[in-house]
Every structure is written in structure tokens, then in C-alpha cells.
Amino acid sequence: MKIGTVLHPRCYNRDNGSMMTKALEYRDVTFSYGEESAFRMEHLNFSVEEGEFVAVLGHNGSGKSTLARLANGLLTPDRGAVAVFGATLTQKNLFEIRKQVGIVFQNPDSQAVASIVEDDVAFGAENVGLKREEIGKRIDFALRAVGMEEFRTATISRLSGGQKQRVSIAGVLALKPKIMILDESTAMLDPRGRREIVEVVKNLNEKEGITVLMITHFMEEALLCSRAVVMNRGEIVMQDTPEGIFRRGEELLTYNLALPRIGEICNRLRAGGMQVRDSLDVNTLAEEISKCVS
């Protein structure tokens, strides 16, 4: 690692030549859950640029959730450091960092503190001691951002899974975070709920400029990201664009991950002698096929 990147969060981005800010940075992080645990994370170096939408893939126990929890001090590294916008996470700035890094967890039923939508969305904003009017504004903003305005006074337990998770996202948004981490937030939802969440998150990334780290084991979701990262045994083993990752299907299998169906179809077509290029959505693939056929 260059010294310059440690001292200055702003670093030169080779791809487009613009100045980019490191939103989240893991510097040589070593972590374990104690002696008995088999899990180890050693010398992990990884960073996310501001405004990026990164997918983190990996099977169970690969260290995805650990990565998320290290980001806002729910876990502290044994060695090394985590930095958010250049500021190293310490006990002192813990709450400042938590305001900037929001995490949405997996289970929609065990994240809500209150039983009414607006009360729950207000929880975080109340914790940091905002004034009433400001909290009201933040609730408006957060519920609008996730498209749940008309459910403001609804009872959470009566909502669908996708709606509950959108409320969880709103609860995090009320703190106006710059980074949002979704720790398998779609894992317990039905396909429709998953789509809802992915749309909301994509929108937040594009319209609000929130940096997103999306942890998932649904390959399809990774297709929407600008970069995908594969973890295995506490290590980052692959890092590329989603297309680049899925081109290496064989390698993915060794990490107990499967290709998204469309990638699999591409591979099979190629194996069958049809020279299609990798394509990650149905329309492009259709074009590729029609090109080959004609």
C-alpha cells in the first residue's frame, strides 16, 4: 500500500483520471472471533470509493458479515484499522462514524425497535439528539426515498417483508449516512421483496450519491453493481466488474458460488459453439444470439 493513500484519502483514480475519495478503507485488517473460532481474517486490504456500488459475494462463513460489522465499529479489528472518509475508526469517533455508515441487516423482523413505521424511522435520529422538527423532516425524506410515505403511521408487523426492509432502510437513512451497507438484507425476502429493495438501493446510490456495499449471495443482484468482490475464508479472492467475475465461472465454483443463470446460459452457448460475448441482461444476450445466428 502506498503511504500516500494512508495520509490522503483523496487518491488518483487511473480509470477516469478524476480525483476520487475513499469512502471506506480496510487497512491491513486482522480479525478473529477468539481462539476457538475457525474463522480468521488476515491482513485484509480493501477500499470502496465514494459513490461506488459494490457487491460482496461469498458463501456462508466467508467473512462478508464480518466485513460489514468492522465498517462501523460493531466489531473492532485485532490489528490494522478501518477508515471512513479518511478518518480512522476509534472509540472516540465511533458515533460520528456510525452516523456516516448505516447498516441494514438480514432479518426484517428483528431490526425494528418500534411498532409504528414513523416511530421506528425516528429511532436513529432521536439517538443522536436531533431537534423535533429536524427529525420530522428526516422521516419525510427517508420514507420518500424508499417509497413508503403512505405507510407512515402503519403498524410494521402488518407490512410485507419487502416493505419491512424498506422501513429498515429508511431507519438508517434518517441518520443521513454517506455509506450504506446491506448485510444480506434481501436474503429472507421473496423475489418481489428482493426486487423492491434492489431498486430502492440502486436509486439511493444514483440519486442521493450514497456509497453502497451490498452483501449478498444472490448472483443476480451483483449484476447491478459497478464492482463485485468475492470473499472466501476471510479473504478477498476476486475483485472485478460483475461481467469480469462471471466470466470466471469455474473459479467461482471453487468458492461454492454459482453463476447467475444468464452467465450459465452464455457459457453453455459458447460450449455449444456459438460465439456469444458475455452479456448480463436478457436483451443484450438476445442481440448477441441474433448476431451469431445471422
Place this chain on the structure above:
Amino acid sequence: MLKDVSFGQYYPVKSFVHNLDPRLKILFLIGYIVAIFLAKEFLALGACALVLVFAVFIARIPFGKVMRAVKGILFLVLFTAVINVFFHGGSAVYWDGPAVLWEWKIFRVTQAGIMFSAFLVLRLFLLVICSSLLTYTTTPVSLTDGIESLLTPLKWVRFPVHELALIMSIALRFIPILMDETERIMNAQKARGAMLDSGGPAKRVKAIVPVLIPLLLSAFHRADELGDAMDARCYSGGKNRTKYKKLRFSWRDLLAAVLLAALIAGVVVMRYFPVFPL
């Protein structure tokens, strides 16, 4: 069976009662319980019942919901009633006929016993209905705020009022979730051949263990997750915390307070000048 438990569930409609200050509702409940225990005759208890029926009516809680709250304690009530009918004794006469209606060894059914049992049943019903009315009409958050505000004096002796109130409201919020979970686990065990509804009492209690352990495990797991989610949203206890919803005492609250005061006064008066003493 588990769906019958309605305690602690908020019933979302807009009503006069829903809009009352939670502090007043809590005080009302306490005052009301005092009143029904001070009442010594049917007339006084009847007045209490009337007030409650009125309250349920304007709270727009459907009759069935109220009955579900009662159903939960039906066994307890019946048990108490039966015991009292057989053992109360007493020689008072309320209607034409002998004071002692039936007697065998230590069992003795008397007119006084029947009247007393009826009184007890009514009292227990009122107690449960009134408590469930509080949770039907008050969201856990405002209930928490109310409790916290009422217990504020304890903060002077460094009692963790906010934390206690939050624990209570989270407990209320998780009741329906844990109910669903229990049902799920029970179904899973039944699908694998567990006999939860048959056999003698000892066997049934034993059969509960494989339900209880996964339930506890999942409850701990949930608690862990909730803790993380709260931490992630900057929770650090009651210090420096603000509240989105402010409690305000309004004319409605005054009206309800006057009603309660009148009820208690009436009951106390009737206690000393009984009209139809039991």
C-alpha cells in the same frame, strides 16, 4: 390457540381514547384498578363496568377483540369462580330460598357464595379488559414515553428509567413475533411426529421442551440482531437523546381525568354508604 393472545397488541384506529396522553391512560388504568378493588357492591362495580364499556365504545375497539383479551384468562376466572362457589360459605340471603343451597362434607354452595363468585368474575373481567384497552389504544412507543415520563422522579436516584421503559416497549413489540415463531416451531416438531396435544399432563410438559429450546435460542439470536441494529443506529442509552413525539396534556385528558375522579369518588362514597351491600 396462540393467536388468541392479544395482550400488548396495538389496534390502529383513530379515536378519542387513542389520542389521550399515554401518561393519563396509565394513571387511568391504575386508578381504575383501585376503583374496582374498592368497590364492595354490584352497584359500584356496575358503575365501573359502565365507564369501561363507554371507553371501549369510544375507543372503537371491536367487541371480538375485547373478548379475545378475556378469553386468555377464562380458565383462571372459571377456576376462581368454582372455588369460591364451593368454599365461600356465608349466610346472607339475596333471593327467596334457603341460604345454603347444597352441602356435602366441606363443600357448601350458598347464595352468598354465588353472589361473591359472580362479583369476582366481573371484577377480573373488568381488570383484564381495562388493561388490554390500554395496550390496544397505545403504541408501545408512546407507552414507553408515558412510563418514562411518569417515572422521571426516579432519575434523581439514578434509576435507569429510559432503559427500563425501552425494555418494556421492545418486549411488547416482540410478543406477536415470538408467538408466530412458537407456532412455526410447533408445526415443525409436529411434522416430525411430535405429539404436543396428546398424553397426560406430565407427557405434555415434556413435549414442550423441544419447542422451548429452539424458541429460546431464536429469541437470543433476535436479541443479538436487534442489539446490533440499535448500535448501528447510534443508540447509546437515554443520555442526550431527543424525542420525536412530545407528550401534551390536552382538554381530552382533562375530561378523562374528571371522569376517573368522579368514578373513584363515587365508589369510595358507596363503600361507606352501601346501597345494596354484598
